[in-house]
Amino acid sequence: MFRTALRNVLAHKARLLMTVLAVMLGVAFVSGTLVFTNTFSEAQKSSSQKGFSHVDVAVQPHRADRDEGRPGETPLLTQRLLDKAAEVPGAAYATGSVDGQAFLAGKDGELVGQGFSRAGSNYFPGPDGKDARYPLTSGRAPQRAGEIAVDARTADRAGFKVGDTVRMSVSGPVLPQKITGIFTTDSGSVTAGGSLTLFDTATAQKLFTKPGRFTEIDVKAAPGTSQTKLKSGIDKILPRDAEATTGRQLADDEARMIEENSSASKTILLVFAGISLFVGIFIIANTFTMLVAQRTKELALMRAVGASRRQVTRSVLIEAFVVGAVAALTGLLAGIGIGAGMRSAIGADMPDGPLVITPGTIVTSLVVGIVVTMLAAWLPGRRAAKIPPVAAMNSVHAVATTKSLVVRNTIGAVIAAAGAGLSLVATDESGLGLGAALLVIGVFVLTPLLAKPLIKAAGPLLRLFGMSGKLAGQNAVRNPRRTAATASALMIGLTLITGLTVIAGSMQKAIDKMATDAIKADYVVVMANTYPLSPDVAKKLAQQSDVTAVSPLRESPSRIGGEYESLAGVDGKSIDKLVKLDFTAGSFAGLSGDKAVVDADTAKNRGWKLGSSFTVTYADGKKGKLTVGGIYRGNEMLKGIMLDNATLTPHMSEVNDKQVMVKTASGASDSAKKSIQKALGDNPAIQVQDKDDISNEIAKAINMLLNVLYGLLAMAVIVAVLGVVNTLAMSVFERQQEIGMLRAIGLDRSGIKRMVRLESLVISLFGGVLGIGLGVFFGWAAGRQIAEKIATYELVLPWDRMGVFLLLAAVVGVLAALWPARRAARMNMLSAIKAD
Structure with missing residues (x-):
């Protein structure tokens, strides 16, 4: 039977070619996904480890204090703590980091860099006068305000060179900067297409934190001192709002985060690969059904001379195994090519590293291809084995019986009805997904009808x-x-x-x-990548002659009734000219002083009504009492607790705006838009958007x-x-x-x-x-x-x-x-x- 199966495969090479291609494409999708994601993940991990090579212990604010939504100022690290860390026994030197966002404009006036990775930081010279994190390839480090260094990838993409003057923005105003140096970095955000701009430490602190304050302190161990031992010494000098972590632990945490991020992408790609393979099952089953039908008399003769049903089924499965193995192997090779091609396509936006082909990728590809093919071929093989030899020789089996059609249609109708019903009553994505799957299966069963x-x-x-x-x-x-x-x-x-x-x-x-x-506003002004805007933007806009109403939208964390809640601050006098909300009780007239308006869902969840009072703990830790002056129906654009900026702003340690809403006398027009852009210095980092x-x-x-x-x-x-x-x-x-x-x-x-x-x-x-x-x-x-x-x-x-x-x-x-x-x-x- 084995020899017969192999002979049949070789005898029907052309007929099986499409089946091989169908399985091969699905397997290539799977293996290509695994090769690319593994390669990207390993390259990112390697780059990340290089980035931590100069860090033996990192001092950071407590994780709990850095969680979003918690009231109170995120703690910053002081110069005094930096000095003490550098003097800990076993420490060679300490580096203070000041991190934020810096937007550079290219020679064409457009922003340089991609996505949310337009970073800014400081150049912190070590004992040798150099910052080991950022080796300079040309020029010198920035030394004063108005000077910057840019990473080599950004300089290459934008055509920057030492001596160029470029336009830069942090939160609003355009700041001309002179490029004094170009450096290399292993930062994953830069290799992914982002940009990194370096300032001298004093300038970076003025832009991103406060004078003498850092976002992180990195300590390098002296020769012979382990990271664990150095951490023990640093733990003794830390204030209550800071914590120390070894460089090895940071690298491990980064690698775990990279793995989780790539895992999500891998899952999505594998889902689509699974869809391709699922579609391929129909082709495989169809092909083997036709091949078996064409060999019905041959199989019947084999049954007549002594072959059992199991042997007939096994011969079909052996054919499927051979076809699946060939398809899986070619799909694996094609997938490796796809993975290499995807890496080349990303090119400069991907960290350097070898192509990663793990044993798991090889085994998964082969198993998927073979198992899918054999499962699809099992039903045709079983059906062929059940045909009586005499009936097969007379071809009376070719016509499906009325009973079999009735059974099939009944089963299909029941499954389709169950799927449609579940899709209609489902209250979440999982229920809808199950209903959709059942309906597709039911319709497939009913398709002959x-x-x-x-x-x-x-x-x-x-x-x-x-x-x-x-x-x-x-x-x-x-x-x-x-x-x-x-x-x-x-x-x-x-x-x-x-x-x-x-x-x-x-x-x-x-x-x-x-x-x-x-x-109702004509324009909404926002910073690129939704980063905060300087309050100066709203002030400048309010001074424009054509502007009739302006309201900055500010957000600040708070605590209400033991739970964290975000507060939205607006201009209480002009907000009703800029937004249109459906109030179920009260109005914007109740938005001033200690009064606030809340969306209906928040009011319902907290049991508030018009006139209800509640105690709020602001970001600075101070408490206040607010009264509900209005309840409105919220939407995805506007919802939550809204109060006057005059009430909220004094409790914010750093005043920034999420966006600024603007109403003009002439309404939305090209001239009005250009006028606003000109007032803001034609800043490419600021977007002026109409509806x-x-x-x-x-x-x-x-x-x-x-x-x-x-x-x-x-x-x-x-x-x-x-x-x-x-x-x-x-x-x-x-x-x-x-x-x-x-x-x-x-x-x-x-x-x-x-x-x-x-x-x-x-x-x-x-x-x-x-x-x-x-x-x-x-x-x-x-x-x-x-x-x-x-x-x-x-x-x-x-x-x-x-x-x-x-x-x-x-x-x-x-x-x-x-x-x-x-x-x-x-x-x-x-x-x-x-x-x-």
């Missing part, structure tokens, strides 16, 4: 193509199970794509409506995420294309005699090609219609949950994109039919008629 009526509905259009169209329609429903399995592969990909598109479009509409309903800008920025982020998801789901669509090609190729092989007869009675080659192409088109569109229909349902079901959290959410059907998806399904059908149609048309009619 749905195939005939839906494909027959296309009959009038097919008849426009004459006999070729009529035959294509009949061929598409001749074997409903095969058509169902082929269409289902495409259906799954389009279900996910359509569902995501519906949710994204509806979310965008909800955000647009929220911005329109909640904001459309806010909406477009969110839309850009949503579309970027959608495009990434489309790219990942494209693999499933490619696998589905292979499934259509495979099905048509098998179908053409099975119908050799029929095609030869059609040619003999007058159907020309172009008619044969047209017949195969139309059959492929019908099957693909059938899968596309099912996928789009299910995607719309899942988008609607998910929207019901979102609407409970976002009041402005409403279902929006993206008809244009759904039309594109249906066109995509049609293109898939046309492309998939090219090779099978050509093969069918080139078939010799006499040889085909004589084929057995």
